[in-house]
Amino acid sequence: MKILFLSWGVFPQKGGGLEKVTYYYLKYLDxxxxxxxxxILNLTDDVKSFWNNKLKNSKIFGLNMKLYQSYIDYFKYGSFTLYKRKIIDYKKAVIEYKDRILDILKKMKLDFxxxxxxxxxxxxxGIEIKKIYKKPLVIHFHSLVYDRVGGNPDVLKYLYDYDYGIELEACKYADKIVVVSKREKDILxxxxxxxxxKIDVIYNAPxxxxxxxxxxxxxxxxxxxxxxxxxxMTMHKGPDYLLRAAKRVLEKxxxxxxxxxxxxxxxxxLIKMAADLNISKNVIFTGWVDDDLAEYLYSIAxxxxxxxxxEPFGLTPFEALKYKDFIIISKQTGVYEVLKNALAVDFWDVNKMADYILALLSYPKLGEYEIKLCLDDIKNLSWKNSVEKLISIFNSLI
Structure with a gap:
């Protein structure tokens, strides 16, 4: 089949998990x-070089939006900081993406x-293309604004003219919606x-x-x-709760x-909070980390x-498991549906979080057993299998 695939970026562009997922779905669909x-936003030279001769049937197009660096800045500094600095307006970017791709499709006359x-x-x-070309639309949600506002539904009413409003339209017009966890399905x-x-769950994979x-x-x-x-370092990731747990650990x-x-x-x-908790001597904030530093940190943790x-899903526990790091995840993550044997706490229960940290440090055999069970949890997960499920959804609509 011929698939019109709309994403914000792809490997080796790296802003977050979205580029990684795009990479695997493009790879196996092809x-x-x-x-x-x-x-994607911009077909940069690194993308051209990386994908050279890797695709059998497929092709990557850039919309030349000149937004990519600001997109990376989003993951470095956060949306609120960018908003205050007036660096980027994502609503305008979303509209520009729509307008540019409609113009390109009109000129290229692609068959899909x-x-x-x-x-x-x-x-x-996607919605506008569906209306014009009368083709089925599948929208794959990797996160929702509900998650980005920390699971606070009262905030959603203020975002009707922004991402929440577009997500509502997506629910209305999509023929199928794919989400990365049952948690996200329940939220929708x-x-x-x-x-x-119309909602199907397809889990991410290692x-x-x-x-x-x-x-x-x-x-x-x-x-x-x-x-x-x-x-x-953003609200819905809960790093401040780990800092509070750190205070309790360091008391022991x-x-x-x-x-x-x-x-x-x-x-x-968070830096100020660590100082207020009087634990700064035992806390390091690294700032932005590249892949090499991330691998090093996993390897010493x-x-x-x-x-x-x-958290819609959360790929980082998979990365930590590669280095046999003991893991603790909140019950408010999608990955908890997959890593059923991981030590899990409610994000707000900093006492239990601290107790788990202390227990794993004192009794490493407990952590070794956890790792063994978690590796067993994910043994049947693969991106190839996930893409096969997606293809079945496509076939049901065509």
Missing amino acids: YFNNVVYLF DIIYAYDWLTALA VKYYNCDEN DDDFSIKEKINSKIKEKYKIVLYLGR RKDVLFIFAGTGEMLEQ DIFVLPSIS
């Missing part, structure tokens, strides 16, 4: 002999069977009045090259046990170092914590 026309769009960012374009039904019969890596010896390990948080033992890797609009607030308030 592998299964589909013709895919992927439209189905429209496949990612998140609110491309949903508006409850807070978006979305027809549950990387294709998932294999256990060796820990790295480091001098810092001679003095400290290391607890790692790696992700954006002083040989624990908490590393917060990443940046976002909460970074300054003893425990990885994902304390999210509202």
Whole structure:
């Protein structure tokens, strides 16, 4: 089949998990002999070089929007910071994406069977293309504004003219909606009045090259046990709850170092919070991390914590498992549906979070057993299988 694929970016562009997911879905849709026309913000030289001779039938197009650097800045600094600096207006960008792709389709006269769009960012374009070309529309939500506002439904009413309004339109016009967890399906039904019969769950997966890596010896390990948080410093990720748990851990033992890797609009607030809690000597904020530094941090960590308030899925626990990091995740994450044997807490229960950290540090056999069970949890997950499920959905609509 011929698929019109709408996304904001693709590997090796790296702003967040969306580019990784786009990479795997493009790779396997092409592998299964589909013709895919992927439209992204900007077809940069690194993308051209990376994908050279990797696709059998498919092609990547750039819309030349000159937005890509600001998109990366979103993940570095957070949307609120960018809003205050007047660096980027995502609503305007979403409309521009729609207008540019409609213009290109009119000129190119591409033949396609189905429209496949990612998140609110491309949903508006997908809806308009469906209306004009009368083709079925599948919208794949990797996150919702409900998650980005920390699971607070009272805030949604103020966002009707922004991402929430577009997500509502997506629920109305999409022929099928794909989500990354049952949690997201429940949110769409409850807070978006979305027809549950048109929603399908397809889980994300570990990387294709998932294999256990060796820990790295480091001098810092001679003095400290290391607890790692790696992700954006933003409200819905819950890093402030881990800081509160850190305070309780450090009251029990002083040989624990908490590393917060990443940046976002909460970074300054978190640094001040660590000082107010009088734990700054045992907390490091790295700021923005590239892939190499992220791999290094996973390799020296003893425990990885994902304390999210509202997380559609969460790929970082898979990355941590590669280095045999003990993991603690909040029950408010989609990945909890997959990692059923991971130690899990409600994000707000900082006492239990602290108790789990202390238990894993004191009894490493507990963590080793957890890792064994978690690796068993994900043994049947693969991007290839996920794409096969998506293709079945496409076939049901064509």
